[in-house]
Amino acid sequence: MILDKILEKPMNEYPVMDTREGIVLFYPNIPAKAASNITEVLHSRWIGQGPKVDEFERRFELKFTYPNKCLAVGSGTDALHLAYLLADLQPDDEVIAPVFTCTATNIPFLYMGVNIVFADVDDNLNIDVKHVEQLITPKTKAIVCVHYGGLPCDMDELWALGKKHNLFIIEDAAHAVGAKYKGRYIGSESDFTMFSFQAIKHITTGDGGMLVVKDPTLVEKAKRLRWFGIDRTSKQKGIWENDIVEVGYKYQMTDIAASLGLAGLEEFDEHLAHRQRLYRLYCELLKDIPGIRVIGSEYTDREHAAWLLTAEVDHREDLMRHLREHGIESGQVHYRNDKYSIFGGRTPGQFPKMDAIEERYLVLPLHARVTEDDIRYIAYVLQKGW
Template sequence: MSLEMAVKETPMNELPIMAPNEGIVLFYPNIPKNAATAVAEVLNTRWIGQGPKVEEFERQFEEKFSNPCKALAVGSGTDALHLAYILAGLEEGDEVIAPVFTCTATNIPFLYMGVKIVFADVDDNLNINVEHVRSLITSKTKAIVCVHYGGLPCDMQELWDLGKEHDIKIIEDAAHALGATYKGQIISSQSDFTMFSFQAIKHLTTGDGGMLVIKDPELVEKGKRIRWFGIDRSSKQKGIWENDITEIGYKYQMTDIAASIGLAGISEFDDHLAHRQNIYKLYVKCLEGVEGIRVIGKEYHDREHAAWLLTAEVDRREDLMLHLRKNGIESGQVHYRNDRYTIFGGREVGKFPKMDYIEERYIVLPLHAKVTEEHVRYIADIIKKGW
């Protein structure tokens, strides 16, 4: 069977990672080499739910990624965001400015809470548009949420300045941005709250999971209670809990099984991040000057891209996707504007001009642990042939 016929008859998510001319998938999980051993060790202990491995994972994460801020491990990135919104004091009727372009997980927790979402447009690189944010602030605005799309940090200094000027909480959705830096500072060390995701295909995975980084140390114990049904778990285990629940909590904890995978991932993180960043830079080099395509986020010098996604702005996207698919290369959009969804009220034509412009022009190309330099050169060569 020819390559073209194989691609037509095989769903792209089932194509294996092989030589460049045999199929390259868009995503592939990064499983640490010691993950199976780490999990097996946990399964032979007393603790498989939330236990000492979770605490160790939090400690090592703080040491590497969030110092001086504290970290709370949870069951998903969405859990971490909801917890952040609660700890930020958001209540029904409050307004929050959030990006119109992001995974729905960023904004869905506001619907749990009755918080009004005020969407902001994107900038040229699909991050939140700070100038639009500035124009949206009202007396009801209680927080601004930004998403470091694909791993490219937002214009944080401007957002921090707005937060200070208007006494507004700044919450970073850094699901894509573990290891990214902004003006020499690692993402998560400055804002009121920062969320990281350890979902299956993120830089660091725990199968599924998340981490909430909290700047105010006085909120940490409250966060721990809300993470576990509102119960003071530490006091309960010591036998000194007053056996009362005074605040609504959730089942948002991480397990030791998941944490053991995360610990194995931390030990390999630097090499994995370096690989992704090298692949991103090679894409930039190989596609420089190619007509009809622009790699998003390549022009910055004050921030370091975490390289979770390689996103490009292209002419005639559907034609390019077909051209890539015929040559065994998977591509896609991955994320979509949230105002397309009924749950968020639906789309109002013309309200977000930059999003409107780029909506049919962005494409995500393969970038993960299994992508090699040879793959990138092959993909670039296929693109250079035209579409």
């Protein structure tokens, strides 16, 4: 029986859910050394951008992105904006981007006057590469993909399109720290990659991000754009005659934030293994329950970073109500961007796959505080039907 597979012990031996909070959808992952690392910085000379930022960039690069270079910034959105600037996107250029993502992926294009051409999703809410190919025109300058929930996109096909049409491939890997595609870490291949260290990501710096750059000749420019257009190396040598020739931004990370990131990086492997273990348990326990399909569970050529557990479900509103009655939080988290007026609004029928799944996707709890017993309890509640 399904119930026998789900429960490893009698139901009355499981912890009673506190319905005042229950199993929440998100919870920050604060590493053990967070407080001591931050205290060390607070007693040092540097609390803004200083040596801890350099160290965080270096360690992140060695673990995930080598030979591509890392620049730590104030948010993932900052990193994306810098990537779009470094790709030399100009007003009226076209960029193909997913219709389903956090708005942060696409809002920087509005700063720049770049025309966003939305692409439909595939069955797992990643960008549909076949639709991308149909959308390419002589005005297209870049393709942005989002590894939704931590599931890598079809990168071979995207890289092939980039090479064929001379397009930048920009990866929004906000969900995908630690994800792998065909054995290589996400962030080590494409022209530009962004990682997010927002409050509830695998690694948090309170808020923050990492820009990853493939072309080494762009790194110094990226550093200038991150800091008002100023060459900090020359400035720190006391050469006050330096000119500013580029419009820059205040996009740097601080040493306070970087010290928190370093603590998270130290524990990262353990944390990722925990989330991936929970993801696999969800897949195993939910696979035979009618009316629910775990998104992204069928691939063998890529490693899911397990930031989100998203399922395609029947009767979503009924299911959410059923879960809530049992102390389990759920939600949609991200939404199709063409619903928002800032992006021009929605044209009915333009994205049939997004239309088909729009009322059917649901995010279930998956984070550092979730236990295997929690997953079994959730599966038990789902097995009862809704």
